[in-house]
Amino acid sequence: MMRQALLWASTNPFMSQRLPSYEFVRKATRRFMPGEELQDALDASARFGDVGIATTVTLLGENVETAAEADGVLDHYLGALTAIQERGVDTEISLKLTSLGLDQGVGETRARLDRLVEAAGAATVWVDMEYSGYVDRTIEVFRGVRERRENVGLCLQSYLKRTEKDLKDLLPLEPAIRLVKGAYAEPPSVAFVKKAQVDQSFIRLTSTLLRARAAGRAGRPVIGTHDPRMIGEANRMAHELQLGKDRYEIAMLYGIQSAEQQRLTRTGHRVRVLISYGKHWFPWYMRRLAERPANVWFVVKQLVG
Numbered sequence: 311m312m313r314q315a316l317l318w319a320s321t322n323p324f325m326s327q328r329l330p331s332y333e334f335v336r337k338a339t340r341r342f343m344p345g346e347e348l349q350d351a352l353d354a355s356a357r358f359g360d361v362g363i364a365t366t367v368t369l370l371g372e373n374v375e376t377a378a379e380a381d382g383v384l385d386h387y388l389g390a391l392t393a394i395q396e397r398g399v400d401t402e403i404s405l406k407l408t409s410l411g412l413d414q415g416v417g418e419t420r421a422r423l424d425r426l427v428e429a430a431g432a433a434t435v436w437v438d439m440e441y442s443g444y445v446d447r448t449i450e451v452f453r454g455v456r457e458r459r460e461n462v463g464l465c466l467q468s469y470l471k472r473t474e475k476d477l478k479d480l481l482p483l484e485p486a487i488r489l490v491k492g493a494y495a496e497p498p499s500v501a502f503v504k505k506a507q508v509d510q511s512f513i514r515l516t517s518t519l520l521r522a523r524a525a526g527r528a529g530r531p532v533i534g535t536h537d538p539r540m541i542g543e544a545n546r547m548a549h550e551l552q553l554g555k556d557r558y559e560i561a562m563l564y565g566i567q568s569a570e571q572q573r574l575t576r577t578g579h580r581v582r583v584l585i586s587y588g589k590h591w592f593p594w595y596m597r598r599l600a601e602r603p604a605n606v607w608f609v610v611k612q613l614v615g
């Protein structure tokens with residue numbers, strides 16, 4: 311019930327415009343993002359780097375309405391890539407294709423992504439996965455760029471029933487894949503409803519990815535979850551397959567399971583933390599609260615504390 315309400319709020323334009331203007335709401339987001347500027351995200355990346363944790367940064371915002379806005383986002387990320395290279399931090403970028411113009415056209419979006427991937431040099435540019443209605447177009451754009459360049463990765467969601475087939479179809483490209491459970495409200499016609507089914511799907515997909523990696527048929531597998539059971543399963547499978555800890559990564563979001571991020575790093579695992587920044591954080595923040603409604607109490611405590 312609470313999850314559905316928070317996911318509804320994440321798509322509500324009125325709340326999206328009004329709530330972020332309140333200082334107390336902005337303050338409550340600090341647990342999940344170090345600040346609104348790129349500089350804040352890179353400062354945090356440098357701090358993670360000091361303890362051996364790599365990062366990915368992402369500018370919050372989705373569904374631009376004009377080609378000019380999409381070009382603005384492209385310019386922002388080109389600048390971000392330069393700043394990352396100048397600071398020498400182990401940081402990649404990840405982005406939503408609707409922020410690069412996916413609603414306006416697939417061809418133009420592919421051209422913008424291609425420019426970014428080229429500018430990134432050896433670093434991987436990650437493509438987020440959004441609502442199920444965008445999956446076909448997102449895969450189409452990803453394929454187009456991956457066929458020309460190696461350093462592009464794609465996020466896939468285990469809650470979608472179609473993902474098993476999508477992954478199988480993509481494997482011949484030897485893609486870098488970030489596997490997550492999925493963060494949007496999706497209908498039962500396309501997504502598993504029960505947590506147990508989503509988890510089972512996550513484990514099956516992790517197995518496919520790690521097996522392909524062990525057989526030299528996949529790019530970098532990134533296991534994106536805070537769920538200790540999923541992480542334990544991934545590590546167990548990798549061990550069984552004799553896949554070294556340096557051949558796959560575990561990724562988490564900034565501010566979530568921080569102690570676990572450090573523990574995994576100390577035990578020789580590769581950990582990457584995704585840091586969000588930017589002014590359009592409302593829908594994203596509601597999705598974070600929806601993942602764990604107990605976080606709502608954390609917000610309430612901050613407000614009264």
Ligand SMILES: Cc1cc2nc3c(=O)[nH]c(=O)nc-3n(C[C@H](O)[C@H](O)[C@H](O)COP(=O)(O)OP(=O)(O)OC[C@H]3O[C@@H](n4cnc5c(N)ncnc54)[C@H](O)[C@@H]3O)c2cc1C
Pocket residue numbers: 437438439440465467490491492493494534535536537538561562563566567583584598599601602605
């Ligand atoms: C690196 C990364 C990239 C992502 N990219 C995408 C993307 O492109 N598209 C997309 O749809 N989704 C993305 N997500 C979000 C993802 O789909 C899930 O919504 C999110 O990771 C929560 O699922 P979980 O696997 O952690 O497991 P869950 O079953 O939701 O949670 C397992 C446990 O993790 C902890 N936990 C989980 N979430 C929170 C939270 N918000 N606050 C505090 N504790 C929490 C709790 O202990 C919980 O019991 C990404 C997640 C990560 C880590």
